[in-house]
Amino acid sequence: MAELVTVDDPADPRLADYRDLRDVQLRRHLEAEHGLFLAEGEKVVRRAVEAGFAPRSFLVAPRWLDGLADVLAASDAPCYVVSEALAEQVTGFHVHRGAIASLERRPLPTVAEVLEGARSVLVLEDVVDHTNVGAIFRSGAALGFDAVLLSPRCADPLYRRSVKVAMGAVFSVPWTRLPDWHDALPALSAAGFTTVALTLAADAVPVEDAVAGVDRIALVLGTEGHGLSPRWQSAADRRAVIPMRAGVDSLNVAAATAVACYVAAAR
Amino acid sequence: MAELVTVDDPADPRLADYRDLRDVQLRRHLEAEHGLFLAEGEKVVRRAVEAGFAPRSFLVAPRWLDGLADVLAASDAPCYVVSEALAEQVTGFHVHRGAIASLERRPLPTVAEVLEGARSVLVLEDVVDHTNVGAIFRSGAALGFDAVLLSPRCADPLYRRSVKVAMGAVFSVPWTRLPDWHDALPALSAAGFTTVALTLAADAVPVEDAVAGVDRIALVLGTEGHGLSPRWQSAADRRAVIPMRAGVDSLNVAAATAVACYVAAAR
Structure with a gap:
C-alpha cells in the first residue's frame, strides 16, 4: 500500500520529480539524469503501472484518490496528496484529472x-x-x-x-x-x-x-x-x-x- | 505597398492585435470583439492573403521581410517591423519564422x-x-x-x-x-x-x-x-x-x- 503523505509546501523537495513541467529543456535534463518519466491522468497512470513500470511516487489531488485506489494499494511508492492549486503551482499547469505519477525508465530492448x-x-x-x-x-x-x-x-x-x-x-x-x-x-x-x-x-x-x-x-x-x-x-x-x-x-x-x-x- | 513601420516599444498600442497569444481566454474575447484572426509564418500568411482575407497589419522581423515582399507590395495595411526579441515579448512565445499577420474575419456563409x-x-x-x-x-x-x-x-x-x-x-x-x-x-x-x-x-x-x-x-x-x-x-x-x-x-x-x-x- 502506497503511503499517503499530505504535502502543503510547494517547495517540498519530495515534489522535485513534478516541477516545471512546461519547461521542456529543464525536464529533458531532469528526466534523463534521474531515469524517470511521468504519466498523467488516472487511465494513463494505471496503464503505466500495469505495463510493469515501477512508480517512484504519485502526486494526487484528494478527490482523485478513490479512482486510483487499486493502483495505490498495489504499490510501495509514496503518494503525495496535494490540493489542485498546489499541484498547479508545482507543475506549472492544470494537472489533467488531478493525478500524475513519476515512474522509473527501463533499459531499452535491442x-x-x-x-x-x-x-x-x-x-x-x-x-x-x-x-x-x-x-x-x-x-x-x-x-x-x-x-x-x-x-x-x-x-x-x-x-x-x-x-x-x-x-x-x-x-x-x-x-x-x-x-x-x-x-x-x-x-x-x-x-x-x-x-x-x-x-x-x-x-x-x-x-x-x-x-x-x-x-x-x-x-x-x-x-x-x-x-x-x-x-x-x-x-x-x-x-x-x-x-x-x-x-x-x-x-x-x-x-x-x-x-x-x-x-x-x-x- | 504596405508601409514599413519600425516599432521598438513593446507597449506600442499599434501592436495590440498581437498581445499575449498564449492566453486563450483573452485571445478569444479580443479576436471576437475586433473580428480578427492571426496567421503565422510566411507560407500561412501568404495563403490567407491569397484566399482574399483583408490584412489589418503585419508583424515581421527584419530578416523575414524579403520572403513576404510580394505580399507586402500588394497590401495597404501597415507592416510593423520588430526585432525577434520584441515579437516574443509582445506575443509571449517564439514567433514561427518571424512573421505574423492580423486579418479581418468575414461573415460566415450559409x-x-x-x-x-x-x-x-x-x-x-x-x-x-x-x-x-x-x-x-x-x-x-x-x-x-x-x-x-x-x-x-x-x-x-x-x-x-x-x-x-x-x-x-x-x-x-x-x-x-x-x-x-x-x-x-x-x-x-x-x-x-x-x-x-x-x-x-x-x-x-x-x-x-x-x-x-x-x-x-x-x-x-x-x-x-x-x-x-x-x-x-x-x-x-x-x-x-x-x-x-x-x-x-x-x-x-x-x-x-x-x-x-x-x-x-x-x-
Whole structure:
C-alpha cells in the first residue's frame, strides 16, 4: 500500500520529480539524469503501472484518490496528496484529472528483441514533435502494428506529452532506438522485412499497391518538415505515396501514418 | 505597398492585435470583439492573403521581410517591423519564422452556400481542440473533401493554433457553423447527402462498406472524449467503424478522420 503523505509546501523537495513541467529543456535534463518519466491522468497512470513500470511516487489531488485506489494499494511508492492549486503551482499547469505519477525508465530492448515475432513495424526518422510521436504510437497500436523503431533524433516516446497523446500506447507497443541511422533500413530488409517508405518521390506507387502481398512489413515515415532523408528513401525496398488532391500540401505525418497503417492492416 | 513601420516599444498600442497569444481566454474575447484572426509564418500568411482575407497589419522581423515582399507590395495595411526579441515579448512565445499577420474575419456563409457543388463534406460535432480541428481541415483538404460543417460548440478554425496546424486549409476549404444542432443531420439527408457517422456503436459496419457506392457523402465525426452524441448517431443514415485491434482505445479523432477520408475518397 502506497503511503499517503499530505504535502502543503510547494517547495517540498519530495515534489522535485513534478516541477516545471512546461519547461521542456529543464525536464529533458531532469528526466534523463534521474531515469524517470511521468504519466498523467488516472487511465494513463494505471496503464503505466500495469505495463510493469515501477512508480517512484504519485502526486494526487484528494478527490482523485478513490479512482486510483487499486493502483495505490498495489504499490510501495509514496503518494503525495496535494490540493489542485498546489499541484498547479508545482507543475506549472492544470494537472489533467488531478493525478500524475513519476515512474522509473527501463533499459531499452535491442532491435532484435523488438522485432521478435513482429509482422508489422513502424520506423520513424527524426519525428521531433512529441505530439506526433504519441499520435503515431496510438494509431499504430489501434491499427495492428506490433512495434516501433525510432531513429536517433526522434522525440522521446516517454516524454509527458507523447505519453498523454498516445493514451499509454507507448507502454504496450514494444519500441527502441535504432543505434545506426545509416544502415537501418538494409538491416531491416536483411532481417526479413519489406521496407516501404512513405514519400512524395516521383517513382512512388500508391500505398495500397506497395503493401499488397507483403508479409513482414516495415513502414517508414519521415520528419515533419521535409519528409524522409534521401538516404532512407533510396534504401527502402519500396516507395509509396498516399494519393492526394492536386495542389495540397502533404498530410501531417501522424495523419499519413494512420492512413498507411489502415491500408497495411488490410494487406 | 504596405508601409514599413519600425516599432521598438513593446507597449506600442499599434501592436495590440498581437498581445499575449498564449492566453486563450483573452485571445478569444479580443479576436471576437475586433473580428480578427492571426496567421503565422510566411507560407500561412501568404495563403490567407491569397484566399482574399483583408490584412489589418503585419508583424515581421527584419530578416523575414524579403520572403513576404510580394505580399507586402500588394497590401495597404501597415507592416510593423520588430526585432525577434520584441515579437516574443509582445506575443509571449517564439514567433514561427518571424512573421505574423492580423486579418479581418468575414461573415460566415450559409450552409446551403457551403454545400453548393460539394460531393464530400465533413461534419464535426463538438470537436473542441484547436489542434484537432486544424488537423481535420488539413487531412480533409488533402484527401479530396470539399467542405466542413461545424456544430455550434466546435473549436474555432480561425484560432491561431487551428490555422497553423491546418497549414492554411481553413482558408481554402469552405466551412461554416451549423445553426441548428438538433436537426443538422436530417437536413443534410434532405439536401441529398448520405450521412455516415463514425462510431463504435454495435451496429456499425466497416467504413469501407458504409461508403461504397455513396455519391454525395457527409462524414460525421464526434467529440474527442466521448464520440458522437446519441442524437447524431441515431440520426445518421449509416453508422461506420474503422476496424481496430481488440483491447485498444479508439483512434484520435484527427487520425480517424484521415483514415475515413482516405477510404471515402476511393469510394
